[in-house]
Amino acid sequence: MDKAATDGWSVRQILAQQGILIAFVLAMLVFGLFSDRFLAFDNIMAVLRQTGIVGVMAIGVTIVVIGGNLDLSVGSMLSMATVLVVDLHDRIGPGPAILIMFCAVLAAGAINGVLVGYLRLNSLIVTLGMLSALQGITLIYTDGKNVDIANQSDTWFAIFGRGDIAGIPTPIVMFFGVAVLGHVLLTRMPFGRKVYATGGNPRTAVYSGIRRGRIVFLTYLISAFTVGCSALILGSRVMGSQNNVGQGYELLVLSAVILGGTSLLGGSGNILKTVIGVLILGFIQNGLLLLGFPYYAQWLVTWVVIILTVWLDVASKRHSLWSPIA
């Protein structure tokens, strides 16, 4: 009786702990069943290529969130970075353009980092302010015009969005590459331990000699860096950019991070699960489109998937389905 109960529980626990993985497999199966094109190799590759943009940023934002903060500025930052790299491409060549673009995003990330890390201002409001300010700066920079790369066929810049590395599309290589780097950084390096400590219990972290401000500052730099990588993919994929190209990406990215089970309170989270979160969102969007649903159907599905997945995750941690709140 007793044993059966524990066994039953452990099955449930496995189910719950890997809830996101199960949700992923389920989603793939359902779509695969209803659409013969869904599981086709070229479709999977197309979706992976598309998810690279959100995916790379989601890695950076996961690290910020584990450190106990939010980053809503990534959408505008992506617009700024893409516009910069595309506009400068024809003027000064791809190499210098990329360099300047990275300087700009890292500067923006540093502002976030100083305000939230050292001045200890609330991250939600700071990054919201930056969301607005960076969008304005981007518009001022371009004077509201679209920017384009004139000669699309012979620039090596094409490799980021359209090319392959060893037969694998570059966005996929970058996505998984950044994910592995992030994972190693968080789990194998002292820095990772400090990020978890800072997000988990800032006070204890400070007592144990961790310089909270510095750690938070660095998480924002990392997040800005990943935005720069995403801008490379986006700019090269489209070979042009609108000023608001990144609008709304902040919420997509945050949804993926949340789906991956990273707690918004900080201190816990896992890059590899974020990757699955990104993939789920990408495949849901693609699957519904293939089945002929209108695009807004994905919002309804995302609503249910987010709540169910996070609920399972939370429930497994506290060993009970229902919350203890009276």
Place this chain on the structure above:
Amino acid sequence: MSRMNKLALAAATAITVVGAAGAAHAEKIKIGITQNNVGVDSYQTTYEKAFIAAAAKNPDVETVVLDAGGDVARQIGQMQDLIQQKVDVIIIWPTDGKAVVPVVRKAHQAGIPVVVTNSNIAADGMDFIAAFSGPNNIQQGASAAELMCEALGNKGEIVQISGQPGYTTAIERQKGFEDQLAKSCPDVKILETQPGDWNREKAQRVMEAFLVKYNKIDGVYSGDDNMGVGALNAAKAANRAKDIKFVGATNFAVGYEAMERGEYYGSIYQSPVDDAEAALATAIAVKAGKQVPKLNYFETPKITKANMDKFTKPVF
């Protein structure tokens, strides 16, 4: 930059000579404009610049230039602010054809004539406006349909990428296209329509899904060239661009270039400069009490590789 200087100057004058302002500009016509969403695409930005430039050339005109950022509520607020300032004419580029009707009526009741530009307001509001000035989007959709029929030899299967849902221009172009297509070449079938939100990357993503879903696509109609080029990008990446005819609207520089290379079949030429100048001229005429037709459409001809040398390359 010059606008910022003007602004700083205006602010400084206002601070030093508060109250003395009233009598100074009695002779000038003051025109207020609230635009839809400048900066979201180059068309609107070019329009704004052309409008300001045209107004600056006319010494009798003073302008108040506002932008609603795509938000209906903010546009209503800006209309109220313009009525409050008692401008002589208001030009509005509606964020939504229906939702601005009451506030347009309010301006009408306050005795301020309203000129609607670029994208018309709903039929209920027509009584309260002095005139509409802009392109005929239904006609544009129909012209695009004729281009499509011509490109496909009246037979084939196509997909459609429409503009921002709920936006009058998008709805009218789609309607004009679908109606005319059924009339001119009923053997061309629309397989599916999805919105691309006037966004090139979004259109590219939508087209990628279409390419996976349909083995045979003969043509793509996009609500503007910006999205059309996104679709072209996707088709090129899948090595299927050669089998597909692309037709767009509002010819963009990137569309013009693709047409030059023979990758893009045709589009509709619509100049934001003409659009802006027509709106300003209409507003001045309305204020002067001249008779103007209610609907002032400016020319938006078809453009294909065959006749493109007659058009200058769009600056946006």
Place this chain on the structure above:
Amino acid sequence: MSDIKNNSFVRWLSRNPIWGFVVIVFVFFSFAADHFFALQNVENILVQASTIGLIALGLTLVMINGNIDLSVGAILALAATVTVDMQGWETLAFLGDWVLLVAVLAGLLCGTLLGGLNGLIVWKTGVDSFIVTLGAMLGIRGLVFVYTREQSFYASSFAYSDFGSSSIGPLPTLAVLFIACAIVIHVLLSRTVHGRNTYAVGGNREAAVNAGIRVGPHMVVNFMIGGFFAALAGLALSTQMGASTPNMGREYELWTITAIVLGGTKLTGGSGSIVGTLGGVLAISILRNGMNLMQVPSFYVLVVLGVILIAVLALDKHLNRRTAQEPAL
């Protein structure tokens, strides 16, 4: 005597620094922008502030509870859509003019129920409200699009939009509505048991449970109030437009939260006030209106708003730290 009075004013201002900011920007624009300092314009500001202001009233309670509701913008759109659409229903035509009342009640009920649904999920699953309502923000917007099929609806008669531009005495009806609601919520928060519990639950949940407060149902009630006011804001906005659009209310949650935080409510819960929230709402509305009248180009408005937002937050933090260090003041 006057010293003490002065002192208490200083103390009040240091607790609500946002009002100092409101006064400063008001004075600034009065000199810098023609047409700013006029009764008509003050009325405009109040009407323009009423949308975000009404949402903020309910959301302040939710946030003092230590929760958040990101779905208010979507709820606003759904309520407005339902109300505007129902006025045209053939099946309700027999009601005559009473259809308006039914439609309004239905819209408000939608908002209240959706708020309640969010609250119930937060309560029963224990998932963070930020996540629950982020999901709802997407999902409810999806419902709006399913309902409207991407179309705008508009009220068949101008009676509905005339309400939006009507006046009671010297003040616009919507401004009166907003002020009246603000007073009601202020009293609710500062003079009733429910108000005390709202602070208690947000300040120290353990202690609140020990004091016998049923935290779950209490939070659900506040989410319902939040949903109700989001819906009311939607109706107020739709009377100004005489219409509803599927995209209305987008990003309002962000500006509302910003206004509330500027007003001194902590995101961690336990503190905040309607007076502060009003200050935050007015600050943002005055900035927008003033920059419109000064014709600041829209690109610069975005930068100015972003920078001011962060600056006020920094200033507030600085002031609060000082008062904390000098409790005798």
